[in-house]
Amino acid sequence: MGKVFPDPVGSAPASEHRPRGRDVGRVLVLNATYEPVHVCSVRRAAVLLLKEKAEIVEHGSWELRSEHTQLPRPVVIRLVTFVLVPRDPRRRRITRRAVFARDGWSCQYCGSRSSLTVDHVIPRSKGGDSSWENIVASCAPCNRRKADRLPAQVGMHPRRAPRLPSPNVFIAVATPTIPAAWRPWLPLDVDVAA
Ligand SMILES: [Zn+2]
Numbered sequence: 522m523g524k525v526f527p528d529p530v531g532s533a534p535a536s537e538h539r540p541r542g543r544d545v546g547r548v549l550v551l552n553a554t555y556e557p558v559h560v561c562s563v564r565r566a567a568v569l570l571l572k573e574k575a576e577i578v579e580h581g582s583w584e585l586r587s588e589h590t591q592l593p594r595p596v597v598i599r600l601v602t603f604v605l606v607p608r609d610p611r612r613r614r615i616t617r618r619a620v621f622a623r624d625g626w627s628c629q630y631c632g633s634r635s636s637l638t639v640d641h642v643i644p645r646s647k648g649g650d651s652s653w654e655n656i657v658a659s660c661a662p663c664n665r666r667k668a669d670r671l672p673a674q675v676g677m678h679p680r681r682a683p684r685l686p687s688p689n690v691f692i693a694v695a696t697p698t699i700p701a702a703w704r705p706w707l708p709l710d711v712d713v714a715a
Pocket of ligand 1: 628629630631632633659660661662663664
């Protein structure tokens, strides 16, 4: 497994026509129910397709070839069997990009979209934890102004109470750009700005 197709990113024959772009190697994976589950590599998608664990929903204009088989380049695939996705984002790693995506790439104190950092609403020195419910996107100036104080002490409250992100946030975070062919399959709340 894994040797079925060469990874088309960077190793495809020079003569092969294929689109260029940073998202070229990513495939959107839908559950059997057509809900987006995650993003995987083309190679992984090819393995799932050849083992008939997935089917192609959207494909690109070029093909993956190996000695014995050829396959349209998968863009969106659907798992044949329903998989139970861990819906609890509490178990997913908190990254800056995921926090920014959840918060619409804007400072939760002033709305600025530049110099984003993350801020602990209740500072760690005051007992705040590093949970989704205590971390917000904050621009650097707001972060400095708030410093090590409680929201009430400085009169700075997040515009939206920080909450667990929807699973779709991780799809937006997993790939630098969302290919147009994915859009029909993604809920509207996926913020693709980077
Ligand atoms: Zn700000």
